[in-house]
Amino acid sequence: xxxxxxxxxxxxxxxxxxxxxxxxxxxxxxxxxxxxxxxxxxxxxxxxxxxxxxxxxxxxxxxxxxxxxxxxxxxxxxxxxxxxxxxxxxxxxxxxxxxxxxxxxxxxxxxxxxxxxxxxxxxxxxx
Numbered sequence: 001x002x003x004x005x006x007x008x009x010x011x012x013x014x015x016x017x018x019x020x021x022x023x024x025x026x027x028x029x030x031x032x033x034x035x036x037x038x039x040x041x042x043x044x045x046x047x048x049x050x051x052x053x054x055x056x057x058x059x060x061x062x063x064x065x066x067x068x069x070x071x072x073x074x075x076x077x078x079x080x081x082x083x084x085x086x087x088x089x090x091x092x093x094x095x096x097x098x099x100x101x102x103x104x105x106x107x108x109x110x111x112x113x114x115x116x117x118x119x120x121x122x123x124x125x126x127x
Contacts, residue, residue, distance in 0.1 A: 036073050037110060044112040050078040052104045058097040060088045069108075078106050 042048070050069040054062050065082055067075040082104075090097040111119070 036077065040071055040073060042110045044110050045115075046110050048074055048108040048110075050074050050106040050108060052078050052082055052106060053101070054082060054104070055099050055101050056088055056090055057099040058090050060090045060097075062088075063099075064101075074108055077108075081106075 036042070048070060050067055052065070052067045054066070055064040057063050062082060062085060065079055067078045067082075069075045069078065091100040092098070
């Protein structure tokens, strides 16, 4: 049985506005998505990029959320994960909270059996 390891990597937050400070999101999440693997018949060891675009408004809430990926299931999963994020600190410009647009690449990596075994051994050593 194949397992997924999703790593949300903040390669870059691309800002559409100039702001003196940017919101900070600390998000690294590991989950298993066996159903998606089976349904899409994704090849072990493959990487799938999902591009998510959203706005963090003046209140720190995520709005205008859109995702692009090669499979609609991956788009839905990325949107679900982003929607679960807590309220954030908004960007600040001239001492006032402002909305800011962001682009976030998400890498959806399909683990090989060897990678899965290595990850499980590493997790067992930590516990």
